[in-house]
């Protein structure tokens with residue numbers, strides 16, 4: 001079977017402003033009915049990439065394809081209004097003088113009856129049918145956002161570009177609207193390119209995450225893979241707090257408080273950093289100095305003294321100092337676990353959750 005054609009494909013997109021490269025060789029694909037999140041810190045070039053796809057900004061080089069058809073390179077340029085692209089941005093604005101129904105019908109063509117049917121269908125899907133005749137000023141922020149979504153989807157764009165569309169909403173409202181939005185877009189088969197700087201939002205919404213830094217895509221893949229096999233230390237740190245254990249390679253091994261780590265193919269003398277997330281440390285009791293029995297997957301246990309412990313919501317964060325070299329390390333534990341400073345405990349780390357990188 002031939003490979004499916006991506007709904008949206010970006011190839012080697014580059015854009016500079018005043019000699020500074022802001023989007024640097026970005027390539028990605030979005031399949032129909034799938035959500036790709038461009039995730040990265042503020043200023044890394046996410047919105048510029050989105051504006052280039054929308055056609056309101058021009059790339060210096062690279063191509064954009066929709067359903068296998070070239071729509072933009074440095075010579076050809078299909079204008080924004082002919083790209084079948086819907087836009088939903090944080091500062092979306094409904095037309096204040098138009099009712100909910102008129103707002104949603106705004107970009108629609110066809111007979112009055114067809115338009116009305118489409119408006120009602122979409123408002124029903126976003127649970128806003130009861131407010132069809134209301135005006136924007138009579139709606140809450142969340143309700144306005146749902147109408148904006150219905151309006152953006154109404155003309156059946158094959159691609160939806162979303163730039164931090166939910167960041168103006170409070171947390172509880174946001175989860176509901178995010179999930180609703182996702183199911184409507186999936187049902188419509190729309191390909192979504194969504195920009196966010198929040199890893200949690202990307203993990204929740206994306207089929208694929210493209211992690212961006214300084215204009216580059218550092219890593220792309222399913223959320224599970226990007227989280228569990230980060231490309232480098234910064235990629236790991238973008239998703240959660242991390243611990244970094246330093247070591248030097250001798251004979252393809254690094255000695256640490258937690259025993260030896262394999263560093264195959266790494267030359268002797270190379271300094272490495274072993275990255276482990278706080279949730280992947282296991283804590284055990286001292287048992288009069290005996291500590292826990294090591295298991296093959298956890299390696300050698302390390303004796304540590306509690307410096308501080310805090311309850312931080314669903315879990316507790318415990319900060320330790322390792323006997324081995326006096327370095328600090330943190331562990332999170334579900335629920336409430338608040339050992340006193342000075343308590344001796346033992347730590348083990350899940351080897352399958354450690355990432356070894358050359359020191360940068």
Ligand SMILES: Nc1ncnc2c1ncn2[C@@H]1O[C@H](COP(=O)(O)OP(=O)(O)OP(=O)(O)O)[C@@H](O)[C@H]1O
Pocket residue numbers: 017018022040041042043044045046047048049197
């Ligand atoms: N028209 C422009 N002229 C000059 N510089 C620009 C222009 N547009 C964007 N930039 C710069 O390019 C960089 C990337 O901006 P961009 O808005 O794409 O980042 P972002 O990742 O979306 O950030 P944020 O999450 O803060 O919106 C920024 O340093 C910005 O100042």
